[in-house]
Amino acid sequence: MSNDCFRIGILFSLTGCTAITEIGQYQSALLAIQSVNQSGGIHGKPLEPFVEDIASDPLLTYKKAEHLIINKKVQVLIGPYTSACRKAILPLLKKYNILLLYPTLYEGNEQYDWVFYCGALPNQQLQSFVPWIISQLGVSFHLVGSDYIYPRETNYHMRQLLNINGGQVVGESYAPFGCQHFDYILKQIEYTAPDIVFSTLIGDSAVSFYQQYHQYGFQMPLCSPITAETELKAMNAIHGKEIYTSFPYFKTIQNEANQQFVRTYHDRFGSNVISSVMENTYNSVFLLCDALRKMKKFDTSILREMLCQSTFGAPQGFVKFDDNNHHLWQYSRIGHATAEGNFDVIWESPTLIAPTPFRSYSASTLPLRIYTSNPRNTKHLENYTISEEQLTNRQERWKDNLFFLNQLPMFYPYQFFLIGADGILIECIGQQSAFEWHTELKPGTKWSVESKGRNGYGLALINHYTCIVQGIQHDDPSLKKCITAGIPIIEGDECLGVLGVLSKTDHFTNLLNCLSALELFVFSFVKFIKERKNHLLYKNILQEIVNQSNSGFFLIQNENIVFMNDYAESLLIKKPSIKDMIKRNLDYIIDKSMGKPVRRRIENEVFDISYQCWHDYHLIKFTLFNQRRLKNHHKILFQDIIGKDSSFIETLNVAKTAAQTDANVLIIGESGTGKELFANAIHNESLRSDKPFVAVNCGAIAKELIQSEFFGYVGGAFTGANKNGKQGLFEIANGGTLFLDEVGELPLDLQVTLLRVLQENEITRVGDHKRIPIDVRIIAATNKNLLNEIAYKGTFRSDLYYRLSVFQINLVPLRERSIDLPELANYFLNKLNGKNHTEKIFSHKALEAIKAYSWPGNIRELSNVVERSYYLSHFQSEIDIYELEKPKKNESYLSERSQKGNEDITVIDNAQSEKTLILNYLKEMDSNISKVAKKMGMSRTTLYKKLNVYQIKIKR
DSSP states (O other): OOSSOEEEEEEEOSSSTTHHHHHHHHHHHHHHHHHHHHTTTBTTBOEEEEEEEOTTOHHHHHHHHHHHHHTSOOSEEEOOSSHHHHHHHHHHHHHHTOEEEEOSOOOOOOOOTTEEEOSOOHHHHHHHHHHHHHHHTOSEEEEEEESSHHHHHHHHHHHHHHHHHTOEEEEEEEEOTTOOOOHHHHHHHHHHOOSEEEEEOOTHHHHHHHHHHHHHTOOSOEEESSOOHHHHHHTTTGGGTTEEEEESOOTTOOSHHHHHHHHHHHHHHSOOOOOHHHHHHHHHHHHHHHHHTTOSSOOHHHHHHHHTTOEEEETTEEEEEOTTTSBEEBOOEEEEEOTTSOEEEEEEOSSOBOOOOSOOSOTTTSSEEEEOSOOOOOTTOOOOBOOHHHHHHHHHHHHHHHHHHTTGGGTOSSEEEEEETTSBEEEEESOGGGGTTOTTOOTTBBOSHHHHOSOHHHHHHHHSSEEEEEGGGOSSGGGTTEEEEEEEEEETTEEEEEEEEEEEGGGHHHHHHHHHHHHHHHHHHHHHHHHHHHHHHHHHHHHHHHTTSSEEEEEEETTEEEEEOHHHHHHHHHOTHHHHHHHHHHHHHHHHTTTSOEEEEETTEEEEEEEEEETTEEEEEEEEGGGOOOOOTTOOOGGGSOOOOHHHHHHHHHHHHHHTSOOOEEEEOOTTSOHHHHHHHHHHTSTTTTSOEEEEETTSSOGGGHHHHHHOBOTTSSTTOOTTOBOOHHHHTTTSEEEEETGGGSOHHHHHHHHHHHHHOEEEOBTOOOEEEOOOEEEEEESSOHHHIIIIIOOSOHHHHHHHOSEEEEOOOGGGOGGGHHHHHHHHHHHHHHHHTOOOEEOHHHHHHHHHSOOTTHHHHHHHHHHHHHHHTTTOSEEOGGGSBOTTSSSBSSOSBOOBTTBOOBOOOHHHHHHHHHHHHHHHTTTOHHHHHHHHTSOHHHHHHHHHHTTOOOOO
16 A cells, blocks of 8 residues: 555535535545544555545546546545546546446446446336335326436336336436426426326436426426435425435434434534435445455555455445445335435335346346247348449448447447448448458448348347347348347437447357447437537537627637637638737636636727637637627626625525526515515526616506506507507517516506416507517516415416416515624615715614614615715714704604613614604605605505505695
8 A cells, every 4th residue: 555645536526517416425425534534544544535526527527537546646536426427537447547436326237347336226226116106106107307328227227117017108308417497398297297207307407397396386296216315405305295216325214323424424514414325425435445454555456356345334234345246235215205305214125135237127128139039931032232322322421420339349349330221231330351250241231121031230120129139040041150239229219220239149148248338339329419410500500690790709729710700700811810819818818808808909900809618618709899889887786785694695596596597586575675676686697688677666557558558559549649659568678577566566457468478478569459479587576465465355366476476586674684784784885985985984883773773664764864874974974873863853763762781772663663754755755645655665556555554644
């Protein structure tokens, strides 16, 4: 071993879309290492962890792993989480002869000499889980997953197990990795109406889906082999009440080893959230140490041998490695989510479950057919070969994808062929000399069943699943000493062709063992084909889009221009020096243009140059200065909203999430809590930020004008109407956001119309029959309890309420945010200081009085009081409690001082304060209702209601 310590590389995503799961794994690894070191380490030497954040990125994982191996000299690696990241570093492990402990459930179908798999396999999770679901919850399943290796492979296992156990798949939907919006999939689920929704969504996609599933009102239980305590925590557990899952480990297991693990983890990290993959990571360290203790000196080959014999009394129970396949014998358990964010164990296996990495279900249900019946008469078979020109045309269509398949002969001792959808053999993959032992397999020959009789390639084309034909079972005599296997290349509902495998008959067992991996390879090949098609499509679309811009776009990789739009090309022709300028100044542009564009003169013109980066691609944008459209730099953003109160921060986070979607938002809060401020911030940080934000106070529009204000009118629609007609608020806000303040004041007839508009995305002007398509996001706000309005008064429609409240944001009243009061008060004071070039401050007593007051008018009232006290303090540098005065009265505005010791701290009853405030404003505004309503931030209708409640009579 190393002289000073044993060096362990830790590879997890501490940022990125799977971080919610992987941070717990990283912490569990550190906890186990700390425990080993506190017990004396290994032969008196400590374990030293070297941690790298891989950010859910396979390419970054490769780079960080190589950095750990070369620069940090680590002797073993632990991590990562996703299969793509694991597969990315497999070549490194062999290259540098270093072992990886992979502590995550995964799809199986892999056995690599340099990897020890510490997570659950599909057979350890699904073989008991699926029959239990069918017996307890229902038989019809809608499968939902991330479009990724693990989800698709897991759903393969699901289909086989459902066939065996009498279940059925009624729908299957996939979302892009990291997806946050699931309207389309939720509608598919609504259509298929399954008994169970089975989810293999990964990372924060799972959290978003469960939240939206809950909001959609579905009652079907959710089952998932990947959703654990970390995901329940991320969605505050409330959405997890009808979630079932299967893992070897749950935090609620009652044994001494687990209780010690949970206590130690909580003491170290202050968290009670522990999941199965976290326990897998914890176990991997101890299994590694068990192997290291048996070694006198470090050697990778010896460590591999010792790990095969490694055991550990884990929190889930005793576990051990299988010495044949490097996977872990583990328990199998089924859990039901609780409201507290845990899982109750409702079933568990009595013994350890043996790991079976490769597909091992009943042969009658596998999509693999091995043909063994007698051959048929061959006299009617016809050899068919296409012309050289026809073959060249086929090869040309496939040539850009062939390099992907050319890797196969490096890893497998077989011959491979690409066969088209019509059965024509298009390419022999590998060295031509490798096919000399079977001369019939030549490009241009046809291998359909009609031409060659029974063979694995032709049968795979017919059946669309993997087929194998052995030796004498072939109809063609030339194949009697061969095995032919065909793996269909399926894209959607279309079979593009077949990957043909040719082997000698004595390799049959080995070929069977390799088929699962080859099928996964073909699945990846199809993904590659789709991605390449998308790449070409996106490139053409990008070319079309950027060609419409008045800016020049250069895409740079390794200092080479790999893409430019027409405007950039014309710039390069007119000003060849641009290319050299980019190369010379690339680092400077990258460094300086992250915040704002860099301005540079090139020959006789001035350009603003901005920059964006994706991995090693740099997009440089040149905009001619005198054509540049300046943006509004005073937009309200979330960073401008002040508050540290925990409940307020939670509300702010919900608003930030809403900003990243296009869903409607309902903001509920008392008058003056900043509803329009939040609405502005949501709009300004959304994809609609460069489109209009139109705000309207629904209570301030006369009832007879409300239809025309919202939807506009055509010329001559009514007496006095503009002869040219007028756009309504929806048309003005088209493409952007319409903010409906005091939405609870809308008349019922307009609520019906508004609901129809939201459903159909069309409006009709008053006096017209023509429908106008609109694209408007609605953000509504109210200080009313709309559910009470629906239930008890019937003044608001429930269907409109649910349409508006996809995201509901409840603003915290200022009286519940006492921690924020000093900062808010000083913020308003500093604005006045900046405006008037002063440096006034609040006295300690004034700030204490501000903190003690209940602020019924919320932030608007606080702003008004601060402004009034600022001007009443005249030339004083300090604002004292006595400057917080009512107009024309020598008494504190924050009246009725409280008796807190000897301090002049003040409190007031909310209702009484609001009544006093209204009376003061009425006196100050000479009973002008419009001015008073505006000053208090409410509609005239609301103000009249409050006058009635407080029995205030207006002097006329």
